[in-house]
Amino acid sequence: MRFEGKCVVVTGASRGIGRVVTIDLIAEGAKVIAVGRNQKDLESTRDMTSKPDNVDICVADLRSTEAIDSITKLVHERGPLDIIMNIAGVWHDDERKFQGRILSDTPLSEIDDVMGVGLRGSILLTRALLPDLVNRRSGKVLFVACGFAGAHEASGWVHYYVTNKAIEALTAGLASELWKYRIQVNCVAPWYVATEAVQRFYPNDFDTALDPKEISKMALFLCSPAAENISGQTVELRSVKDPQTIE
Numbered sequence: 001m002r003f004e005g006k007c008v009v010v011t012g013a014s015r016g017i018g019r020v021v022t023i024d025l026i027a028e029g030a031k032v033i034a035v036g037r038n039q040k041d042l043e044s045t046r047d048m049t050s051k052p053d054n055v056d057i058c059v060a061d062l063r064s065t066e067a068i069d070s071i072t073k074l075v076h077e078r079g080p081l082d083i084i085m086n087i088a089g090v091w092h093d094d095e096r097k098f099q100g101r102i103l104s105d106t107p108l109s110e111i112d113d114v115m116g117v118g119l120r121g122s123i124l125l126t127r128a129l130l131p132d133l134v135n136r137r138s139g140k141v142l143f144v145a146c147g148f149a150g151a152h153e154a155s156g157w158v159h160y161y162v163t164n165k166a167i168e169a170l171t172a173g174l175a176s177e178l179w180k181y182r183i184q185v186n187c188v189a190p191w192y193v194a195t196e197a198v199q200r201f202y203p204n205d206f207d208t209a210l211d212p213k214e215i216s217k218m219a220l221f222l223c224s225p226a227a228e229n230i231s232g233q234t235v236e237l238r239s240v241k242d243p244q245t246i247e
């Protein structure tokens with residue numbers, strides 16, 4: 001098992017991609033600190049794993065610095081930490097997907113949420129958790145971004161596009177900074193993934209979207225010993241069933 005005894009923080013663990021990653025990490029021997037705001041959903045994730053006792057639930061809002069402190073405190077109790085997986089991100093709320101408005105019509109709260117969780121939250125949490133990894137000269141950091149094929153796909157959600165391009169830049173920059181400490185930093189950037197939210201907000205794309213297990217497979221590979229010489233990379237994933245890829 002590639003992650004036997006490894007301590008992993010997973011944000012976005014309450015549903016979607018982060019839930020599948022948590023289930024797969026536990027199946028491979030990891031101990032997971034599962035972060036999200038919704039306690040019930042986090043408990044459901046924990047109960048779906050093969051070893052619920054190896055999941056610690058951490059209810060926290062990544063927009064809050066107090067919450068970052070509380071995650072850090074729990075990690076220090078459960079650690080030493082080996083891997084940080086930044087999967088939480090915002091591209092919809094309960095009512096609507098955050099695509100379809102030009103920037104001048106986009107509410108400030110939406111911009112703050114998209115950038116505040118996916119980018120700022122990931123930076124602040126990684127910053128807070130890194131000292132242990134740096135001191136031990138060992139560890140992995142993973143980000144999940146959205147794999148835009150180009151700026152033509154940004155129309156209608158420029159705030160989300162910018163956030164995800166910034167996460168790619170963060171991956172490359174942080175990887176360069178941390179290489180000398182033997183910490184690898186990589187990113188998985190899929191296009192549509194067949195999560196409940198995609199089923200709800202993009203029903204026509206659900207059947208041709210990537211299986212979340214494919215994202216998990218790549219995320220676990222990049223955080224495994226087999227990828228110790230890979231850093232600073234963003235791996236874009238797009239389904240072979242995606243109509244845009246078929247002539």
Ligand SMILES: NC(=O)c1ccc[n+]([C@@H]2O[C@H](COP(=O)([O-])OP(=O)(O)OC[C@H]3O[C@@H](n4cnc5c(N)ncnc54)[C@H](OP(=O)(O)O)[C@@H]3O)[C@@H](O)[C@H]2O)c1
Nearest residue numbers: 012014015016017036037038061062088089145146192193
């Ligand atoms: N699904 C796709 O097609 C797709 C494609 C490309 C990239 N992505 C990226 O993949 C990541 C996961 O996407 P997903 O589709 O699985 O999303 P999702 O189903 O909407 O789940 C979002 C996750 O982020 C957490 N989250 C949201 N706001 C938070 C906050 N303020 N504090 C802490 N956690 C928060 C949610 O937990 P709580 O609600 O419990 O807080 C939830 O676990 C995102 O970064 C997204 O941009 C998704």
